[in-house]
Amino acid sequence: MRSMRVFGLLVLSLSLLTAPILSQAAEQVNLYSARIEALIKPILDRFTEQTGIQVNMVTGNADELLSRLENEGRNSPADLLLTTDAGRLHRAKQADLLQAVESDVLSQRIPAAYRDPENYWFGLSLRARPIMYVKGKVDPATLSTYEDLADPRWDNQICIRSSGNIYNQSLVASMIAANGLAKTEQWANGLVSNFAQPPRGGDRDQIKAAAAGRCSLAIANTYYLAGMLNSDDPTEQEAAAKMAVFWPNQNGRGTHVNVSGAAVTKAAKNRDNAIKLMEFLTSDEAQHWYADVNGEYPVVEDIASSALLQQWGEFKADPLNMGILGENNREALKLMDRAGWQ
Amino acid sequence: MSRLLPFTTFQSLVLLSALLLAMPVAVVVGFVFVPSGDVWAHLASTVLSDYISNSLLLMLGVSVGTLLLGVSTAWLTTMCSYPGRGIFEWALLLPMAMPAYIIAYTYTGMLDFAGPVQTLLRDLTGWGFGDYWFPQIRSLNGAVLMLTLVLYPYVYLLSRAAFLNQSVCVLDVSRTLGNGPWRTFFSVALPLARPAIIAGLSLALMETLADYGTVQYFGVSTFTTGIFRTWFGMGSAAAAAQLAAGLMVFVFALIMLERYSRRRARYHHTSRRHQDLRRYHLTGGKAWLAFSVSFSVLLFGFLLPASQLLSWTVSVADDVIDARFMQMLFNSLQLATLAAGLALVLALLMAYGQRLYPGKAIRYAVRVAAMGYAVPGAVIAVGVMIPFAWFDNTLDSWTRVTFDYSTGLLLSGTLVAVVFAYLCRFLAVALQTVESGLGRITPSMDEAGRSFGYRPLTMLRSVHIPILQGSLLTALLLVFVDVLKELPATLILRPFNFNTLAVRAYELASDERLAEAAPAALAIVVAGIVPVILLSRTITRSRQTASHLNDATAQDS
Secondary structure, three states: OHHHHHHHHHHHHHHHHHOOOOOOOOOEEEEEEOOOHHHOHHHHHHHHHHHOOEEEEEEOOHHHHHHHHHHHHHHOOOOEEEEOOHHHHHHHHHOOOEOOOOOHHHHHHOOHHHEOOOOOOEEEEEEEOOEEEEOOOOOHHHOOOOHHHHOHHHOOOEEOOOOOOHHHHHHHHHHHHHHOHHHHHHHHHHHHHOEOOOOOOOHHHHHHHHHOOOOOEEEOOHHHHHHHHOOOOHHHHHHHHOEEEEOOOOOOOOEOEEEEEEEEEOOOOOHHHHHHHHHHHOOHHHHHHHHHHHOOEEOOOOOOOOHHHHOOOOOOEOOOOHHHHHHHHHHHHHHHHHHOOO | OOOOHHHHHHHHHHHHHHHHHHHHHHHHHHHHHOOOOOHHHHHHHOOHHHHHHHHHHHHHHHHHHHHHHHHHHHHHHHHEEOOOHHHHHHHOOHHHHOOHHHHHHHHHHHHOOOOHHHHHHHHHHOOOOOOOOOOOOOOHHHHHHHHHHHHHHHHHHHHHHHHHHOOHHHHHHHHHOOOOHHHHHHHHHHHHHHHHHHHHHHHHHHHHHHOOHHHHHHOOOOHHHHHHHHHHHOOOHHHHHHHHHHHHHHHHHHHHHHHHHHOOEEEEEEEOOOOOOOOEEOOHHHHHHHHHHHHHHHHHHHHHHHHHHHHHHHHHHHHHOOHHHHHHHHHHHHHHHHHHHHHHHHHHHHHHHHHHOOOHHHHHHHHHHHHHHHOOHHHHHHHHHHHHHHHHHHHHHHHHHHHOOOOOOOOOOOHHHHHHHHHHHHHHHHHHHHHHHHHOOOHHHHHHHHHOOOOHHHHHHHHHHHHHHHHHHHHHHHHHHHHHHOOHHHHHHOOOOOOOHHHHHHHHHHOOOHHHHHHHHHHHHHHHHHHHHHHHHHHHHHHHHOHHHOEEEEEEO
């Protein structure tokens, strides 16, 4: 009867699995986070220290977390959704998964472009996607705009990651908003023909490829460059040191930025705590932390970014409302498919 | 057959569990009927042909690669004696403990343009960019290589088990007929081992189809990456599910091909005689060649990537390995153990059900349940999430109305959902192993058992399980190692504040922090090594424990 014993054991362990995992702390807030644990946990711990509110978290892909939220419906345990781009927040709002929040703190501290006009979601940090060039190889005076990168004189000189990546999708979405679909498609065709290599790897890989001589320009988010400069790995530091940042479109709409942001879910049971957490994330302390540790730009005005970020200078950001990025995302992806942007 | 009540109960139990495990696949297939608008027209006119051709080329490459590496090393370590054979015997399984996306990261770190190998080359020669040719690791060929290096152990494992169980007599007959080792291999051993080799290959190919991490990182557009682009980028779950259903057509074709290649041939062992294997003694150049082949496979599949992980780990260990890390290790091991145990029980139930009641209903239900292995983990996870959430919410609505009490979510977001997804995904691994073990037991033994009046459970316990011990342990350990490596389903379905090693490794690697990801990746590999070594010993011992089944012949029934 050994098999029966084994079976009994399995049933027992299964019943242990269903036991509630959450401790019933008096005050808590449940978070679905698309930002990876290592990049958010320290600041959440500070929140718990200050308020006594326990933060429970599941991390994952934003779209998968949205799926989960959607399927769980009104019984979802999640109170707050945290994403690393605005497109997904917009999508969550469209899918009726969020609720509007009235908070004086949030509306005072966050500029209008970086939050939902109806207060369904709020940007918490800025992620800029400028052009990076190899020092000494490219004269920054020859650089001007994203649009210019489609010019044949950059043939075989541009490194950028695949179109499957949300940052590229958002960049193209912002260009659709600025220049229209037809012009953007033309631009994408030109850009793709200037690629130095088929898109592969992440943003850091593009920076490394440029530093190693494969191309002279890389399009990447600045916090990756910051991360490489702060890396323990000397080869990453060396590669990053060869690169400089150019802020495109400064005479026009400004450099493309995205936000990481948060929204209270429709099903939230700890709504007040969720709002408290969002407000905390716009506090001076948290905003400084985003800059110092993650290499992102503070969303709150008049907060100084870190010394590292300051060396790249001030820049004008594209004031396009982030919701547009979400709306144009699908068209952007289809356009990139047609342009043969892998 | 169904003259007694317990039999029909057993039958329905088999059918029910097969259907339950087939549910996620069925949910995905169900989306085929949801209209997805213009997405398909767009896909067909742009990227679909790339998805298909890349997926096919990937499968072709991995087939050739895993067969070459797996079968040759299995033959060498089983039938030849050369320096280091005893170590290679188990060490050649080690790459199995390495998740494919991790090996891809390590090789990219080493071989990319900015990596140490090419940098050294440039420093030594003074070349710059464009002065020399170097193979591009991040390409379709690179993906084939990476997947081959971590998947050949499936072919190695199963073909080695088959070679070990082959009759000494058959091989001796071949020798007395004047056949040399090569001829014996090609005309006797290989055809006899074919079912096992194909079973290993189909596991490797299903893993290949389901792979997302490697192809995505290498920028190769396959069905899997297409599913995610369509789902995430275009927000079209229906079109994504339809692509996933397209993927399953591949798998189904694969299964049918395997069935067809076997046709009605059955491969049973009929004799009970056991003799020590007489290995071919290799000397001189041949011995060195055998050693070099085995060593290079081990070097590239395990030693190199593992040392890269180790060197990264050493550089960051102080910051990363803490109490929470140990908790993750414990979580991973706990889930792997539980899922492996359950998968074994279910595989046994289904394999046995098919053997006892060779009817169509059970057979097809089991086949569909086993298809989860080739479906990307994230798709399976959604296939689990939808019905679980539906069940929870329906129950909740009912109790709210009837008892004015909310049950909330009972199953969604618990480890039950996670383990269930593992079972859907990895049942095939256990099932293949158990089935191929069960297939080697002659029906005459069943008949003998039945003539004693044994009921199914008695027969299982007193006739089959003792004989199957090796296969059962193999199934257990394979699922264990697979669950340790599993990522996407864990990521989507897990409860609050619950992390595994794979989640940790992926999160950091996906943020392009390879060094920080290394400790968790290395821990997965190390945790996988013990079962892998156990596995190898089981198989070697199977020659003794199953010795009464030792001689093999092919019977056409």
